[in-house]
Amino acid sequence: MxxxxxxxxxxxxxxxxxxxxxxxxxxxxxxxxxxxxYGTNVDKRTLVSGERKQRTFSDxxxxxxxxxxxxxxxxxxxxxxxxxxxxxxxxxxxxxxxxxxxxxxxxxxxxxxxxxxxxxxxLTQELLMSLSMRETLSPSDHTREDAGSILDPRAxxxxxxxxxxxxxxxxxxxxxxxxxxxxxxxxxxxxxxxxxxxxxxxxxxxxxxxxxxxxxxxxxxxxxxxxxxxxxxxxxxxxxxxxxxxxxxxxxxxxxxxxxxxxxxxxxxxxxxxxxxxxxxxxxxxxxxxxxxxxxxxxxxxxxxxxxxxxxxxxxxxxxxxxxxxxxxxxxxxxxxxxxxxxxxxTDCPSNSTTSVDIIAENARTGSRVLQKLTPSERASAIHTLADLLIEKKEQILEANAKDLEEATKSGLEKPLLNRLSLSAGKLKTLSIGLKQIADSSYENVGRVLRRTKLAENLMLKQVTVPIGVLLVIFESRPDSLPQVAALAMASANGLLLKGGKEAAFSNKALMELVKESLQSVGAQDSISLVSTREEISDLLAMEKHIDLIIPRGSSDLVRSIQKQSQHIPVLGHAEGICHVYLDKDADPIKAIKIVRDAKCDYPAACNAMETLLLHEDHLNGSLFTEICNMLKHEGVKIHAGPKLATQLTFGPPPAKTMRHEYGSLECCIEIVSDMDAAIDHIHKFGSSHTDVIVTENDATAKQFLNAVDSACVFHNVSSRFADGFRFGLGAEVGISTARIHARGPVGVEGLLTTKWILEGTDHTAAEFNEGKRNWLHENLPLN
CATH class of the missing domain: 3.40.1160.10 (Acetylglutamate kinase-like)
Incomplete structure (x- = not known):
């Protein structure tokens, strides 16, 4: 047998x-x-011999x-x-x-x-037909149910x-x-x-x-x-x-x-x-x-x-x-x-004993409500505590960061990402200053009255700011994002889940311990958590019952992937930072060279770095074009020529493969335009609505440019690198948004708030107004 x-x-x-x-x-x-x-069926010999030691998957x-x-x-x-x-x-x-x-x-x-x-x-269909033919059962709403109930399940x-x-x-x-x-x-x-x-x-x-x-x-x-x-x-x-x-x-x-x-x-x-x-x-x-x-x-x-x-x-x-x-x-x-x-x-052999991310998200919701009940001074106190801990425990933080850098170097992480991963005493000091700015500005965030209206006698309506709820921030490489985003969440009373890249695991863990310590001082330690389990990002993006807003911070590939995968949770951010600097015909050459150098070379991996330089065609025959090219070459920047520039040069830079490209390195494209309107058209066609700059001494031209360019940030005679929450005086940012709805540009505390309406009356009913027993006033009142 x-x-x-x-x-x-x-x-x-x-x-x-x-x-x-x-x-x-x-x-x-x-x-x-x-x-x-994994101890699964390795081939039929082990299966049929019964020798396989079977065990369940742990993950x-x-x-x-x-x-x-x-x-x-x-x-x-x-x-x-x-x-x-x-x-x-x-x-x-x-x-x-x-x-x-x-x-x-x-x-x-x-x-x-x-x-x-x-x-x-x-059988029910056949039985109904038979019963109908015999006229032994009159048609009714229950005919099918009655016929089915008399059928033998075995038949x-x-x-x-x-x-x-x-x-x-x-x-x-x-x-x-x-x-x-x-x-x-x-x-x-x-x-x-x-x-x-x-x-x-x-x-x-x-x-x-x-x-x-x-x-x-x-x-x-x-x-x-x-x-x-x-x-x-x-x-x-x-x-x-x-x-x-x-x-x-x-x-x-x-x-x-x-x-x-x-x-x-x-x-x-x-x-x-x-x-x-x-x-x-x-x-x-x-x-x-x-x-x-x-x-x-x-x-x-x-x-x-x-x-x-x-x-x-x-x-x-x-x-x-x-x-x-x-x-x-x-x-x-x-x-x-x-x-x-x-x-x-x-499974009876879980891979780790960490708390379920669902529980963490529920705790974040509860923690958000704890933060919301605190006074502004109590929330500010927690942020000040975190800012001080960054300085007090900098040795501990830098030691953890050194482990990440060592591992990342061994694994061959690219240099721009290594730079983002690296922390220093100077960075921690700047972080601390930024967090204190957030703390000092947090007194006018949650519960701020935006509108007061007297709808009728003894019927008062007001619109106030409230936290969005629970945020999920996904970030790569940059551990300095963690305390920044945590402080913004505290100031706005939002619950927060942080999902960092594995390349910054040691740094993130060390920084998260400081965040928890600062929150514990006000009894809201569960409001912010680092998701360090093996949860897939795709699973987090499906938690619409727990998460209200997703903010990705990282490469354009990461942001685009999250925007594509998240079907039910809104995503705030930008997929690309294709920033332009336009040198108008009335640009000051010294200013132009200084601004272009900073916009491209200060931090080429940043999303607010210049990717395309637009030159008014008059500069092609002057000295500014040559001086700009020489400066960029001296800084080690590889230049690509736009289609129009390429036709003007017998010998010049290699043509750009596309005008819509974020280099994220010491590379850029140079293109010529006939005038300011052509520059604006180029920006609208190839830009990403992030940050665009005009360099000109003509105030009328500058005003037209600032009004016409439809980007989140538009600058006159300054580097594109100013598109940053800290530099804007926001203390920090959770990211830069190029969306049309809600927040745009660097997103600080205000961008993490929404509103609710509060209506107070005595015994008012809508019917009374319809019947003319009460009258509408709709009187706008002072906010204070």
Missing amino acids: CNLFNLSGKVGMLKNGFFRSNPMLYSARNFSVKCMH RSQLKYARRLVVKLGSAVITREDGNGLALGRLASIIEQVAECHHEGRECIMVTSGAVAFGRQK AAAVGQSELMAMYDAMFSQYNVKIAQVLVTKPDFYNEETRKNLFCTLSELISLNIVPIVNTNDAVSPPMYIHDDTVVPGTGKKGIGIKDNDSLSALLAAEIQSDLLIMMSDVDGIYNKPPWEDGARMMHTYSSKEQVQFGQKSKVGTGGMDSKVNAATWAMARGVSVVICNGMQEKAIKTIISGRKVGTFF
């Missing part, structure tokens, strides 16, 4: 011949090598190495919300994902419900099973995937011989590159109830009580040594209590130590959440990683395998 644990002959076939003739399986065999480090990021998958589809996923038939569109999406996994070389098994629902739909299963498999076969065939139906009953697990046959069959189907679709044979057997204390034949070990497809899928996953079991239901995952109750919280990670209060069972299937958790923990204890997720979510299977935080991930 062939069984799951005695297939050496089959393995030899797979190794020597079958893999060669089936490249898909050969891909799967290569794929298994990647899984070796979601490892799920991409899962080779053998069991996907369980619950009744609520299979059927439509109205109960009338199957949800074909949803099923098609799930089948497409399973087919993708199959073609990637993963071994897939499906455990499905739906036969009874499918059969009931067909429905018998009719629906063939229809269900025909549908699966048609859908999978579109992706050139072969399937096989495997119907099981209680004796298949209770009887040793049939049990061996079952798992021999499953193993054989997998080896032949076929997707087994498993279901209980409800046509001949009632729901199976193998008690938890039943000893599995041939093993001497107790099995799981098979009460529904949850426990069935868990048993199958454990027996075939699956790496991952995905249990798809109609809920997002496990909650610590019924989701409709106050205080219910989604648990993205679950261990057997968690305390959960379960609600009612599924309204569609036979299992409830307690059944799912029991099945999942049973499988987890036997080395199977489990995710319970909402099968109605788009691309759930592929999203889970990619490592995204979807559903509840079951």
Whole structure:
């Protein structure tokens, strides 16, 4: 008798011949090598010999190495919300994902419900037709329900099973995937011989590159109830009580040594209590130590959440990683395998003991409300404490920063990023001064009255500033951003999550300790936290229930990626800093050279550095063009020529590949324009609405330029490098925004505030005004 644990002959076939003739399986065999480090199925020899020491994945990021998958589809996923038939569109999406996994070389098994629902739909239609013809049942709103209620579930299963498999076969065939139906009953697990046959069959189907679709044979057997204390034949070990497809899928996953079991239901995952109750919280990670209060069972299937958790923990204890997720979510299977935080991930060996980021975000919301209740002087006091700690503990900070620089140098981090990563005593002193500016200006932020209106007698309306809520700031390389943003959050009473780059891990941790210390002095230590877990940025961007605004600070690639991924949370920032300096025909040459040098060479990696120099065409024949070029070359700047300049020069700089490029280094483009209007048109066409400069002694021209250029910052006779929160007197900035809505330019405390309306009356009602019993005044009042 062939069984799951005695297939050496089959393995030899797979190794020597079958893999060669089936490249898909050969891909799967290569794929298994990647899984070796994680204790997953390394090849069929370890599977069939039973030698593999199976253990669950410790982190979601490892799920991409899962080779053998069991996907369980619950009744609520299979059927439509109205109960009338199957949800074909949803099923098609799930089948497409399973087919993708199959073609990637993963071994897939499906455990499905739906036969009874499918059969009931067909039989109900026939029964209604028959009853209508006999005129024994008059039409009514309850006709379908009444007809369905008298159907025998076993008869429905018998009719629906063939229809269900025909549908699966048609859908999978579109992706050139072969399937096989495997119907099981209680004796298949209770009887040793049939049990061996079952798992021999499953193993054989997998080896032949076929997707087994498993279901209980409800046509001949009632729901199976193998008690938890039943000893599995041939093993001497107790099995799981098979009460529904949850426990069935868990048993199958454990027996075939699956790496991952995905249990798809109609809920997002496990909650610590019924989701409709106050205080219910989604648990993205679950261990057997968690305390959960379960609600009612599924309204569609036979299992409830307690059944799912029991099945999942049973499988987890036997080395199977489990995710319970909402099968109605788009691309759930592929999203889970990619490592995204979807559903509840079951593991007994978490990679770290850090607090869930959901809890951290909830604490930030609560902490924001604590900050809001504080007096302005108390918030200012916390910021002053942080500013002083930067100086008092500078040795500790610089020591941590030295570790980051050492690691970054070894890893080959680019020089501009190394410069951003580096801290110094001078930087810390400047930081401290900036934080004190924020503290001193924080007295007029939260709760500031913007408008007061007397709507009617004894009916007073006012508009006041309030914090946005919880901010997520994602930043790269620059650890000095951390205390700056933290101080701005304190001043604006916002909760804050900080996600720094791994290249600054030591520096960020040291600085965060100082932030926590300063917040503790006012009892708001949970309002700001550093997210240092392995949470993917994509998961943070999906936390619209916890996060109100995202502010990315880093490379243009980072900002564009976050703007693209964040679908529900607004993003404040700029993707590019394509800044222009226009030298008008009336520009002073000495001023022009000084400003251009600073704009390009002071800090070329900054987003406010000049990227394109626009020259009035009159300067092409004068000395200023030559002097500018010589100065830039002396500073080590590589020059690129714009299209119009290139046509004017026989020998000159290489042409620029594009006029819309942020070099971020000692490189820039030079282009000529016919006049100021042409310069403005060029800026609007190729700029990024960040910062643009005119150098001219003609005040009328300067005024036109300042009014016409539609950028967040527009300057006259100063370097573009002044586009900075500290230099603007804001103390610091959370970033520079080029958006049209809310804040623009360097964003300080005011940019982190929104407003709310407060209306105070006596016993006013709207009806009284409609009936003429009260009269509107709408009288604007002084703010004080």
